[in-house]
Amino acid sequence: AQSVTQLGSHVSVSEGALVLLRCNYSSSVPPYLFWYVQYPNQGLQLLLKYTTGATLVKGINGFEAEFKKSETSFHLTKPSAHMSDAAEYFCAVRRGGSQGNLIFGKGTKLSVKP
């Protein structure tokens, strides 16, 4: 079975500081991993994804994530936070099987202080 654990339901950083959102996964099949962002009362927007190949994945808005198989992690980072980055972030893993559904973590709310 697949599952996702996001460490920290709420992360607060200062504008310009490093953003680090943690995600650990378990998967019985080769993991396909995703990070999504959700702004209030909106749907989800894909930030980046890892399927195969290069383990360091670059996404939109300056975010990147590194797939570390030995640590079963897929942490999301951004070197310098902007106020506009304040949102809810969800890590997800592909569910094994033909449907390819996604299993989401519980989310991490990112606050950015001026």
Next chain:
Amino acid sequence: GAVVSQHPSRVICKSGTSVKIECRSLDFQATTMFWYRQFPKQSLMLMATSNEGSKATYEQGVEKDKFLINHASLTLSTLTVTSAHPEDSSFYICSASPAGGLAYEQYFGPGTRLTVT
């Protein structure tokens, strides 16, 4: 590209009535659409997976007679909440996978806020 819309964005209904939510892929054809439910400050829970022209596959614990899903075309899926009750109040989000693409490539709609009074 890859835009998914939902209608309505917000709906308030009285207990016992039915509500239909539409999910449309605007610029691509979607063989598979997914319906999620999100409680306040919680993650998305998959309710069902619908494939165009066939019956939806519901997740364990989701009442298929209460949450009716129809995927009649490659660009439209509907979720009908029948005999709604206050506990059905939630944020409902759909997503769509492009035809010929990978099932995990999902594009999400903006969500529908349902409030049952």
